[in-house]
Every structure is written in C-alpha cells, then in structure tokens.
Amino acid sequence: MRRKRVWLAVGLGLALAFFAFFPRLREVFGEAAPVFAVFWLAPLGWMLGPRLGALLGLLTAVPLYLEGHPWTDLLTLLPAAALVAVTAGWIERRTRIHAFRERALRFLGHVGLQAANAAHAEELLEGALAAAVEAGGYLLAMVWERTPQGFRPLVWKLGVPGYDLAPLGDGKLAIVHHGKVVRAFDLDRLDWAKTGAGQALSAGRSVVIPDVRRIPRYAFAEAAQLLGYRSVVAVAIKSGDRVRGALAVAAPEPSPLATEESELLEEVGVLLGSALERLELKERLRAQAITDELTGLLNRRGLFEWGQAVLDAAARRQVRVALLYLDLNRFKQINDALGHAVGDRVLVEAARRLRQATRSRDLLARYGGDEFVVLLEGSGEVALKVAHRVQRTLAEPITIGEETYRLSASVGIALFPSDGENIAELLRKADIAMYQAKKQGEAVVFFEPKSDQAVKGRAALERALVRAIEERAIRPYYQPILDRASGEVLMVEALARWQVSPATFVPLAEEVGLAFELDRLILEQVVADLAEWREAGLKLSASVNLAPPSLNHGDLLPLLRDLLIAYEIPPSRLVIEVTESAFLEPRGEAALERLHRLGVRLAVDDFGTGYSSIERVRTLPLSFLKVPRIFIQRVDTSKTDAAIASGIRMLAAELGFEAIAEGVETAAQAARLAELGYRYLQGFFIAAAMPKAEIPAWVEKHARRTSGKQA
Numbered sequence: 046m047r048r049k050r051v052w053l054a055v056g057l058g059l060a061l062a063f064f065a066f067f068p069r070l071r072e073v074f075g076e077a078a079p080v081f082a083v084f085w086l087a088p089l090g091w092m093l094g095p096r097l098g099a100l101l102g103l104l105t106a107v108p109l110y111l112e113g114h115p116w117t118d119l120l121t122l123l124p125a126a127a128l129v130a131v132t133a134g135w136i137e138r139r140t141r142i143h144a145f146r147e148r149a150l151r152f153l154g155h156v157g158l159q160a161a162n163a164a165h166a167e168e169l170l171e172g173a174l175a176a177a178v179e180a181g182g183y184l185l186a187m188v189w190e191r192t193p194q195g196f197r198p199l200v201w202k203l204g205v206p207g208y209d210l211a212p213l214g215d216g217k218l219a220i221v222h223h224g225k226v227v228r229a230f231d232l233d234r235l236d237w238a239k240t241g242a243g244q245a246l247s248a249g250r251s252v253v254i255p256d257v258r259r260i261p262r263y264a265f266a267e268a269a270q271l272l273g274y275r276s277v278v279a280v281a282i283k284s285g286d287r288v289r290g291a292l293a294v295a296a297p298e299p300s301p302l303a304t305e306e307s308e309l310l311e312e313v314g315v316l317l318g319s320a321l322e323r324l325e326l327k328e329r330l331r332a333q334a335i336t337d338e339l340t341g342l343l344n345r346r347g348l349f350e351w352g353q354a355v356l357d358a359a360a361r362r363q364v365r366v367a368l369l370y371l372d373l374n375r376f377k378q379i380n381d382a383l384g385h386a387v388g389d390r391v392l393v394e395a396a397r398r399l400r401q402a403t404r405s406r407d408l409l410a411r412y413g414g415d416e417f418v419v420l421l422e423g424s425g426e427v428a429l430k431v432a433h434r435v436q437r438t439l440a441e442p443i444t445i446g447e448e449t450y451r452l453s454a455s456v457g458i459a460l461f462p463s464d465g466e467n468i469a470e471l472l473r474k475a476d477i478a479m480y481q482a483k484k485q486g487e488a489v490v491f492f493e494p495k496s497d498q499a500v501k502g503r504a505a506l507e508r509a510l511v512r513a514i515e516e517r518a519i520r521p522y523y524q525p526i527l528d529r530a531s532g533e534v535l536m537v538e539a540l541a542r543w544q545v546s547p548a549t550f551v552p553l554a555e556e557v558g559l560a561f562e563l564d565r566l567i568l569e570q571v572v573a574d575l576a577e578w579r580e581a582g583l584k585l586s587a588s589v590n591l592a593p594p595s596l597n598h599g600d601l602l603p604l605l606r607d608l609l610i611a612y613e614i615p616p617s618r619l620v621i622e623v624t625e626s627a628f629l630e631p632r633g634e635a636a637l638e639r640l641h642r643l644g645v646r647l648a649v650d651d652f653g654t655g656y657s658s659i660e661r662v663r664t665l666p667l668s669f670l671k672v673p674r675i676f677i678q679r680v681d682t683s684k685t686d687a688a689i690a691s692g693i694r695m696l697a698a699e700l701g702f703e704a705i706a707e708g709v710e711t712a713a714q715a716a717r718l719a720e721l722g723y724r725y726l727q728g729f730f731i732a733a734a735m736p737k738a739e740i741p742a743w744v745e746k747h748a749r750r751t752s753g754k755q756a
C-alpha cells in the first residue's frame with residue numbers, strides 16, 4: 046500500500062513536470078511533442094497500473110487542448126490513452142506474474158531444503174508452512190487431510206498478526222483473534238467443491254482460485270475477508286497415486302497466473318509427498334529398531350534412547366526415577382523343556398502382565414531373553430509397590446497346553462539420581478541388585494553399593510568366557526564314582542573347571558549361546574583323556590554333562606561319532622548326563638534315542654528335581670539315575686530322606702537303571718546308602734574332582750586300599 050502511494054506521488058510529480066516543460070518540448074519536438082509524451086507516460090503507467098496510466102494519457106491532452114493543437118480531437122486522444130493503458134497493464138501484469146513466480150520459487154526452494162533436512166514428518170510440514178508464510182509471503186498456509194470424519198486441517202500457519210486457527214472439536218474450526226474466537230466454521234457442512242483444498246483432495250491435483258471474490262458462495266468467504274486473502278492455490282500432496290493431503294496457500298492479491306504458479310506449487314506437493322513417504326519409512330524403521338519384535342515393548346536400544354529422555358526430563362523437574370530390572374525365574378527351564386514357541390508365548394504373556402501392572406507412562410523394555418526393565422517416575426517406595434504389583438500379576442496362573450505355570454521374577458531396583466546419573470549406570474546397578482535377589486532367594490532387592498564390588502561386571506565375565514572357550518582354557522576335572530560291588534572306581538564324571546565355578550559359567554555360556562561350544566570342548570578333551578588312560582592300562586568310563594541346547598544340536602552326533610572312531614573308544618565307555626528338562630519335549634526324547642543307538646550310555650542328572658514324571662523316564666533308554674545331594678545329605682539322619690533315597694533306588698532297579706548317589710560327604714552317609722542298596726557312590730567322601738594327570742595314581746592307590754581292606 047505504501048509503495049503504491051509513493052509511486053502515485055512520483056507519477057503526479059512527473060505529470061506536473063510534463064505540464065511545466067511542455068512549451069519547451071514543443072520547441073524541441075515541434076508537432077511530434079505529444080508522441081514523445083506518450084513514451085514519457087508509458088513508464089508512469091507501468092508504475093501506476095492501467096487505470097491511472099490511462100488517466101495520465103488523457104491528461105496529456107490537456108496542454109494540447111489548451112493551445113488548440115490539431116491533434117486534440119478525441120479520435121486521436123483516445124487511442125493514445127488506450128495505448129498507454131494497455132502497455133501499462135501488460136507491464137504490470139508481467140511484473141505481478143514475476144512476483145508471484147518469484148514467491149512460488151522461493152517457497153519451493155525452502156520446501157526443498159526442509160524435505161532434505163527434516164527429521165520427521167511434523168517437522169517437515171511445519172517447516173514447509175513456515176516457509177510459505179515467511180519466505181513465500183502467503184497470508185495463510187495449511188495442510189488438509191481426509192479423515193474418516195471428513196476433511197480436517199492437519200497443520201497450519203498464519204501470516205496475519207494476531208490471528209490463528211483453532212479446531213473446536215466435533216468438526217468445527219475457529220478463527221481466533223488474540224485468543225478470542227471471532228468466527229467458527231462447521232467443516233462438515235461446508236461446500237468443499239467450492240474450496241481449493243477440497244477440490245485438490247478430491248481430484249488429487251492442484252487447483253487455483255485466482256480470486257475468491259469471483260466465486261459465488263465461496264465456502265471460506267468470511268475467512269478470506271477477515272484474513273485479507275484473495276487468491277488460493279491448493280496442491281495435492283501425493284506419494285505415487287496416494288493422495289495424502291492438500292496444501293493450500295492463500296495470497297493477499299488475486300493471482301494473475303493460474304497455470305504457472307500452480308505448476309510450481311504442484312512441485313511442492315510432489316516434493317512434500319515423497320519426503321513424507323521417506324520420513325514415514327524412516328520412522329517405521331526407527332520404530333522397528335527400538336521395539337522388541339516379540340513383545341512390542343522397547344528393546345535395549347529403545348530403552349537407552351527413551352530412558353535417557355525420561356532421566357533428562359526428571360532432572361529438570363527434580364523428580365526421582367526408579368529402574369526395575371526383572372528376571373523371570375525358571376524361564377530357562379520352561380524354554381529348554383517345552384521349546385522356543387512356548388517360551389515365546391510365556392514372554393509375550395509376561396509383557397502383557399507387565400503392562401497391566403504399570404502405568405501407561407512408565408517405560409517398559411525387554412532387555413534380553415527373559416529380562417525386563419521398568420523405568421518409572423517415583424521414589425523407592427513407589428518402585429517397591431510397583432515391584433510387588435508386578436510380582437502379583439505375574440503369579441497368576443498361566444496355562445500352556447495342559448500344564449499350568451506360575452511365573453515369578455527376581456527384581457533389582459536402582460534409583461535416579463542417587464545410584465546413577467544415566468541409564469547404563471542404573472541398569473548395571475539394578476542388574477547387580479537383581480542377581481543379589483536371585484542369590485538370596487528374595488523377590489525384590491534394592492541396589493546397595495557394597496554389592497557392586499561382589500559382581501565385578503557380568504559383561505566382563507561374559508567376554509572372558511568367550512575368550513576362554515576360544516583359547517580352550519576350560520578343562521575337565523574328574524570325580525571318581527565308586528562301584529561298591531567291585532570296590533573299584535570304573536567311572537569318573539568330567540566337571541568343567543575354569544577361574545569361576547561351573548555353576549556360574551555354564552548357565553552364562555547357555556545364555557550367550559555358547560553351550561554347545563563349551564560341551565564340545567569338554568567332550569573332545571574327555572575322549573582324548575580316555576584314550577590316554579587306556580594307554581596307561583586303565584579301563585575307565587567317563588560321564589560328561591550336556592547342557593540342554595547341546596542335546597538337540599545338529600553337530601552333536603557327528604562329533605561324538607568322529608571322536609569315538611578317531612580315538613578308538615567303545616561308545617559304551619562314554620556316559621552322557623542330561624537334566625530332566627532336556628527330554629521333556631519330544632525333540633529331546635528323539636535326541637536321546639539317537640545317542641542310545643550310537644551306543645553311548647545315558648544318565649539323568651539331578652533326578653527328582655525337575656518336572657519329569659516316572660512315566661516319561663520309564664520309556665527312555667537310560668542307564669543311570671543320578672540322585673542329587675539334597676536327597677543324600679540327610680540320608681543318615683532323616684527317615685523321610687532315607688525313604689526318598691530308598692524309593693528312588695528301588696524305582697531305578699524296577700526300570701532296569703542304576704542309581705548313583707551324588708554328594709556323599711561322610712562315612713555315615715556312605716554306610717546308610719550301602720544299607721539302602723546303593724551300588725554307586727560319588728562325593729567328597731570318595732574324592733573331589735581332580736586333574737586328569739592325578740587320576741591313574743588315585744585309581745591305583747584306591748584299588749590297593751580296597752583290596753588291602755578286603756584282604
């Protein structure tokens with residue numbers, strides 16, 4: 046507006062100058078002076094627009110008329126004025142086209158930048174709208190989408206100071222001025238065919254409304270008046286053939302170029318469409334990357350990303366956060382015994398119950414196999430309450446097939462900010478507390494600094510174990526098994542030895558998927574040692590423990606066959622010990638059958654502590670039942686335990702198996718076991734496990750001792 050006034054002043058100034066200098070012009074140009082005047086005035090017309098230009102053209106005639114010039118008849122004057130007007134109009138139009146195109150180009154350029162840089166869809170759309178208003182100079186830019194309820198605005202940006210839009214719910218959209226609703230539209234009752242966005246959405250292409258005032262009953266006429274816009278361009282935002290929405294921009298002037306601007310803006314639509322698609326894909330991939338496929342909870346990475354955000358927010362608001370580290374108890378057994386499909390179902394169910402027991406804003410993650418993490422805002426007390434609620438929910442019976450289980454979890458808790466400032470630190474400490482809980486048989490344990498030293502990082506142990514297996518640094522030691530019938534030791538059990546107890550590293554190896562590698566390592570050494578002893582004149586058998594995953598490993602049978610052939614060891618010299626969980630599933634039974642056919646003998650380890658039924662054991666091709674220490678340690682003092690030990694021994698005899706009593710520590714126990722008919726004894730009372738080099742001497746000495754006793 047201001048610019049126009051300046052030009053008007055300049056124009057009038059020039060016109061006055063023209064009057065003042067006209068006599069001089071006459072002197073110089075003679076009769077042709079008026080022609081010159083037209084050229085003088087043409088640029089003025091350009092500046093002032095066709096109407097003022099024509100007026101000036103007519104004004105040119107005034108001095109001529111005053112001096113009675115022959116050209117002053119109307120016939121010559123009108124074409125002159127018309128010429129000025131047309132030239133002016135044409136030039137003005139070109140200028141406006143130029144301005145509109147410039148604007149569209151600037152807008153396009155900015156959207157291009159946004160499309161390249163935006164991290165997610167909202168950012169892209171907001172950026173594009175800001176570009177429309179700030180760089181493009183549009184008064185209003187908004188994106189509409191078609192929802193099941195009808196056409197709805199998705200995002201918008203206004204370039205009119207003080208004004209904004211606000212959806213009012215149930216399909217109403219309001220224009221707000223300084224926070225006050227000045228006009229509301231019922232979106233469900235608008236004639237969408239009369240709006241740019243509506244047409245673009247329906248037709249999937251761009252639509253130009255050069256001047257909203259020329260459209261009878263334009264649906265947003267009142268909006269146009271309030272906000273002061275005249276023209277609208279709406280473009281379809283498309284990915285391929287799919288119309289995702291429509292971008293509508295409104296300019297203060299009527300649009301001089303229907304096609305060109307719309308073509309340019311159509312580019313914007315295409316750009317936005319493909320960028321949105323790319324971002325959506327990226328978001329989907331990202332979501333996949335941070336969620337656990339099985340349970341839909343966050344995964345490790347998701348926990349770190351979101352968890353840190355929770356901690357940052359909590360730090361700003363000075364609230365406390367608790368991290369609960371849950372480990373399902375006995376999950377491994379269920380998984381080993383019933384297979385992964387069942388294990389997965391248990392995990393999904395556990396996740397569902399975890400959701401049920403926590404608030405929706407708490408963060409839930411599956412951290413690994415059967416480990417879950419809950420991150421919640423609140424004090425230790427709150428965390429304890431949640432932990433107990435989780436325990437209660439988990440404990441509700443879960444039926445799988447015909448069996449019913451009750452889940453439980455060991456929970457370790459670490460608190461922010463006292464125990465750690467970041468997720469990694471909190472996780473580490475809650476993990477330590479969780480192990481403490483497992484060790485002490487407690488449901489929930491809070492992290493205490495003193496337990497930190499005790500568990501010197503499971504991760505470090507994991508790494509050391511992987512290296513130890515690679516470097517074959519894990520050795521079998523051998524524990525003699527006494528045969529009371531002959532008084533001789535004809536069998537030894539191989540027990541893996543390393544820096545830490547096998548009770549720690551065997552489960553760890555299973556967790557990290559190295560169970561078979563470990564068992565292979567032991568088997569190879571045991572068979573080689575059997576061959577060595579044979580060379581030394583010893584006729585020994587050895588029993589080897591197999592982890593459940595090894596039993597079903599495809600390489601187990603070829604490995605055994607190759608080893609036995611290579612070292613020329615009769616298969617019956619090898620006993621394979623498996624736990625009850627290993628043969629609970631059909632696959633396990635089949636594996637035992639194959640081992641049996643190979644000729645190796647089979648033992649059930651820790652008999653009576655697993656889930657197996659006598660019925661199941663009856664049908665298996667077993668040689669030994671190993672009776673665990675818990676049934677043996679009070680055999681000489683408790684009538685019940687003696688009855689159990691006796692019962693198992695008789696059962697074994699009934700089924701054609703031998704019973705081996707494990708963990709025999711005292712002479713009294715050995716004597717009682719002899720009374721109960723036990724033939725095989727194993728335990729510290731006989732000997733602890735020893736390196737292979739000590740076995741020949743020990744066996745020889747023992748044979749001398751017993752034969753001496755007998756003599």
Ligand code: C2E
Nearest residue numbers: 540541547548551567590591592708709710727728729730
């Ligand atoms: P297990 O098969 O029940 O082995 C018997 C455990 O009882 C051994 O512990 C043994 O040293 C211990 N023991 C023997 N006599 C006595 C006694 O009189 N009193 C007491 N208190 N304990 C006695 P170890 O060597 O710590 O092994 C623990 C478990 O680790 C084993 O239990 C077995 O399940 C597993 N394991 C050991 N070596 C291997 C292996 O090479 N492969 C696999 N997969 N597992 C192994």
Ligand code: CA
Nearest residue numbers: 538590622650
């Ligand atoms: Ca064993």
Ligand code: CA
Nearest residue numbers: 650651671707
């Ligand atoms: Ca055992």
